[in-house]
Amino acid sequence: xxxxxxxxxxxxxxxPVEEDGALRQGESIFALANGHIGLRANLEEPHPGxxxxxxxNSLFEERDLHxxxxxxxxxxxxxxxxxxxxxxxxxxxxxxxx
Numbered sequence: 001x002x003x004x005x006x007x008x009x010x011x012x013x014x015x016p017v018e019e020d021g022a023l024r025q026g027e028s029i030f031a032l033a034n035g036h037i038g039l040r041a042n043l044e045e046p047h048p049g050x051x052x053x054x055x056x057n058s059l060f061e062e063r064d065l066h067x068x069x070x071x072x073x074x075x076x077x078x079x080x081x082x083x084x085x086x087x088x089x090x091x092x093x094x095x096x097x098x
Contacts, residue, residue: 024049027042036057038054040054054086059081059082063078064077
């Protein structure tokens with residue numbers, strides 16, 4: 001659950017992993033980006049409901065759009081941002097054990 005609004009602060013009270021869709025909402029709210037790279041927030045340990053992501057500026061998929069009729073102003077191509085490799089993963093090994 002996200003608490004009441006505060007100026008220049010976003011706080012989350014408790015872990016929203018049991019609520020449907022709340023985990024992904026929290027991941028979106030706590031994402032960090034600077035215009036070149038964006039990192040979607042995620043829990044410290046993998047969770048089946050999570051959707052971690054790394055998004056890079058200019059890394060997108062481009063494809064043609066087809067319409068039944070052509071009309072002025074309809075775009076000919078579309079771009080979809082691609083989720084890049086997750087660079088936040090850290091694995092700890094002690095004496096060869098994970």
